[in-house]
Amino acid sequence: MNTDGRHAIEVEHLTVSYHSKPALLDISVKIEKDLLVGVIGPNGAGKSTFIKAILGFVKPDIGNVLINGKNAQKAKGEVAYVPQRGAVDWDFPITVEEVALMGRYQKIPWYTNPKKRDHDAALEALEMVRMQDFANRQIGELSGGQQQRVFMARALAQGSKILLLDEPFAGVDAATERAILDVLERAKQSGKTLVVVHHDLSTAAEYFDQLILIKQRMFAYGPPHTVLNEELLSQVYEGRLRIFSDLLKKEGEKA
Secondary structure (H helix, E strand, O other), rough: OOOOOHHHHHHHEEEEEEEEEEEEEHHHHHHHHEEEEEEEEOOOOOOOHHHHHHHOOOOOOEEEEEEEEEHHHHHHHEEEOOOOOHHHOOOOOOHHHHHHOOOHHHHHHOOOOOOOOOHHHHHHHHOOOOOOHHOOOEEHHHHHHHHHHHHHHHHHHHHOOOEEOOOOOOOOOHHHHHHHHHHHHHHHHHHHHHHHHEEOOHHHHHHOOOEEEEOEEEEEEHHHHHHHHHHHHHHHHHHOOOOOHHHHHHHHHHH
C-alpha cells in the first residue's frame, strides 16, 4: 500500500474478529489530511473497533493501516485518542492539569520529570478546551461534558496531528455538544485530522466534512450529502431508522 502524502490514514482490507465472530470485514478507506470525519453506523456496527484497529489496540486478522504513510505500530506517537467516557475511572485521584499532562508522557524520558514546556503544553491544551480555570480540580468533581473536554485536552497536549475520538458527544447537553464541536473545529483549523465515532444522524451533516458509514463492512465514504441518502441508510439500518428526509433534502440542495 503506497501513500502520496495527502492521506493521514490509509486502511486496506482491514478485517477484525472477536472469538471467530467478525467485527469488521474488508474495510478499505483513505482519509485525507485536515478533515473532520465522522464514523456512523448502527449499534454493534464495529465503529469503535475501527478506531481501535487504527490505533493498534486490536490486531487485525488481515489488512494494513498506515498513519502518515507509516506502519501504525511505528506511528503511535502521531495519533492521539479520546476514549468513551465510560472507559475511564473518574474516581482516580488526579487533577485536571495532571490528566492533560499525561498527553506529554510519550515525549518525557522515564528517568526525568516533566519540564516547563510540558506543563505549558498541558495548560495551553486546557485553554483550548476552556478548562484552564479547573486545572486543580479532581476529575471526578466535573460534569460529564467537562470530563470529556479534559480528555480532549490530554489528546491535544500530545501534539499529534491525528486525533481519534470515540463518541465524544455521548451523554452531554446541547450547550456542551456545541462547545466540544467548537474544539474539534479549532483543532482542524490548526492542521489536525480528526476521526470521530458519532451516533446522531440528525447532526452528522452539520458537524463533519466527510462521513464513513459502516456496518461490519464499509458502505460509503464521502461528503454527507452522498452518504446520508435514504437508500444507503435503509440498507445499513435495515428499516429500523427514522429517515431525516427534510435534512437529506436540504443537504442535497446544498450540494
